[in-house]
Amino acid sequence: MKPAEHQPAQKIAFRIIQHFDKSYRWFSRITRGAQERFEKGQWQETVRASKERITVYEQSLSEAVADIYHDLTVHQKNDVFWRTMKQAYFSLLEGHPQFELAETFYNSVIGRIFKHRKIDNSVMFLLPSRCYLPGRDREKVINSFDPTTTVAQMYEAIFHVYRFNIPFEDKARDINNLDVALRKRLSKAQLASVTAVEMLKPVFYRSKAAYVIGRICMPDETxxxxxALQTSTRQALFVDALLTDRKDLSIIFGFARSYFMADTLYPAEVAAFLQELLPHxxxxxxxxxxxxxxxxxxVFYRNFLHHQEHSTDLFEAAPGxxxxxxxxxxxxxYGVVFKIIKDEFAESKKITRDHVKSCYKLVKMSDRVGRMADTHEYVNFRFPLARIAPELLQELHDTCASSVKIVGDELIISHxxxxxxxxxxxLYLDQETDPKKVRSAIxxxxxxxKQIALANIFPGDMLHKNFGITRLGRVIFYDYDEICLMKDRNFRELPKSDDPYAMDTLSVAPDDVFPEQFEHFIVGKKHLKELLKSLHGDLMTASYWRELQTIAGSGAVPNFTPYDASARLPREEV
Structure with missing residues (x-):
């Protein structure tokens, strides 16, 4: 490309980074507001802020692409132009604190322009532009505390740094509780061996809780x-729990929970620190x-490509x-499943393809309260054809032909x-023989x-095949094609009558639901039905569902602590 022709590419590259920076400022402004919302108990505003922040990226991307089309006749530019633009953009990322996010934004712009049909590392950042070395910006994201003081003095120092604009409910009580909790977890010898106490600078906010997250370093373990902090009904701060178990932290960062609000200019360093705490x-x-x-x-796509290169098994239909x-x-x-909307639905499913998409979007925008799996939407996703099992390829052609095509040696799935x-x-309940584990799963x-309903989502199809169970024994819902808001259903009792034909004459509207019938289909086997009824019999009553409906309709924001209740510290509200 001639030197004079470099200018348009450089100009567009600069325009894209400007749009990214504007987008990140918008994202950060919403995130920073989390502290004030937490302090004031503005839970509805918290919900709205979470939804708004999810939309920031798409709106910013649309603005960036519109800007490019305004200044550029895209279809007249050849590959040399796009490669030059990528190189110009790469030069703008030098020293950028969010360079990895800016790469993704650039990829999204190119993906939107080419409708995701041009997946090429010469014009996109399929691979990262540089290898990030964790620790480079560590001092910018952590606070270190003196481990040689007493435990109580360390907590005083922590709360001197992490301040809130509301008073503690009972600070002395909380520090004593934290002192006792840590001494129960660590022996005197372990406490004496602590070499460092490091806490991430950003406070992590989600729903009605705030978390100050860090680690205690000892010679042989970290x-x-x-x-974990919450606020009382009188808007006073209190410490709800001290968590030192990786299992608890893993659940807090679970894939079925809403995204945190944690304000930082250095997300790569924060993610790297968290990775050290949660290596799995x-x-x-x-x-x-x-x-x-x-x-x-x-990052998933890069990880997925790397895994493909280092594995030989075939893609096949998922169990179940x-x-x-x-x-x-x-x-x-590999630890994910791929879900494609079928071309045709069974007669019992009175829904459309667009309806299914809207349901998945509803879950994305909702508080998943640790009970609904997060899903990620892709278009024109490519698989090596040689890795697709023949039986799977046939089933894809039979059920999803409009979404799949073969181009060369690749299978491309459009959505x-x-x-x-x-x-x-x-499957878990069919295979598990331990009565305690079966009871826990039910x-x-x-x-x-119940928790999904309190989050204002009616699950719709509650067959137990539509739920999964994690390695930690937590049950998660993952089938969204029949979900709706709680207000969109009319929960009714079945008629009580000695007339054997009463059900035949029952008038049923499309939105009517009869919870008394749930026991017949949530779980199939008799002993499991009886177990579910003994543990959660209220689910089979219309009055209970109407009660949940009233709570959801009131705008109340549920507060489901992600850790076990036994971890909560003793407290009497004052």
Whole structure:
């Protein structure tokens, strides 16, 4: 390209980085407001802010692409132009504190322009432009506290740094509770051996809670160190729990929870620190937990490509009962499932393809309260054809022909969702022989349904095959094609009559639901039905569902603590 022709490419590259920076400022402004919303108990505003922040990326992307089309006749530019533009953009990322997010934004712009048909590292950042070395900006994201003081003095120092514009309910009580909790967790020898106490500078806000997250470092081990904070009905601050177990931290950062509000200029360093605390979490999951779900998708795709290069197994249909709306497949050695909307639905499904998409979007915009799996939407996703099992390829052609095509040695799926892999609950219950684990799973199932309803979502199809169970025994809902808001259903009692034909003459509207019938289809086997009824019999009553409907309709924001109730510190509200 001639030197004079470099200018348009450089100009557009600069315009894109400007749009990204504007987008990140918008994202950060919403995130920073989390502290004030938490302090004032503005829970409805918290819900609205969470939804608004999810829309920031798409709105910013649309503005950037419109700007480019205004200044550029896109279809007249050849590959040399796009490669030059990428190089110009790369030069703008030098020293940029969010360079990895800016790469993803650039990819989105190119993807939108070419409708995701040009997946090429010469014009996109399929691979990261540089290798990020964790620790480079560590001092910018952590506060360090003196481990040689007393435990109580350390807590005083922490709360001197992490301040809130509301008073403690009882600060002395909370520090004493924290002191006792840490001494129960660590022996005197362990306490004496602590070499460092490091806490992330940003406070992590979600729903009605705030978390100060860090770690305690000792010569032979490092423990998570998380102070969970809430506010009382009188808007006073109190410490609800001290969490030092990786299992608790893993649940807090679970894939079925809403994204945190944690304000930082250095997301790569924060994600790297969290990765050290949670080595079993994928890096893309941590970015998603921070609200950077678009970049999480980028990191996932890179991780997925790397896994493909280092594995040989074939993609095949996922275990479990075949769905009536979605075709689901997986790579056995990888921890996600791929879900495609079928071309035709069973007669019993009175819904459309657009309806299914709207349901998945509703879940994305809702508080998933730890009970609904996060899903990530992709277009023109490419798979190596040689890795597709013949039986899967045939099933895809039979059920999803409009969404799949073969180009060269690749299978391209025009639209799909990716979701964390879980064991389908029906398979788990068929295989599990431990009565305690079965009881726990059924109890989890009932609790899951109730918590989803309190989050203002009616699950619709509650067959247990539509739920999964995690390695920690938590039951998660993952089939969204029949969900709706609670207000959109009319919960009714079945008529009580000695007339055997009463049901035949019952007038039923499309939105009517009869909870007394739930026991016949949520779980199939008699002993499981009886167990569910004994643990959650209220689910089978219309009055209970109307009560949940009233709570959801009131605008009340539920507060489901993600850790076990036994971790909560003793407290009497004053």
């Amino acid at each position: 423990l998570p160190f998380v102070i 979490k994928k890096h893309f999951e941590l970015y998603m937990a921070l609200g950077h779900f678009k970049h999480g998708k980028t 009962t075949r769905g009536l709306v979605m075709m689901v497949f997986h790579l056995p050695s 799909l969702y990716i979701e964390r892999k879980m064991t389908p609950l029906n 109890d989890e199932l009932g609790t899951c349904i």
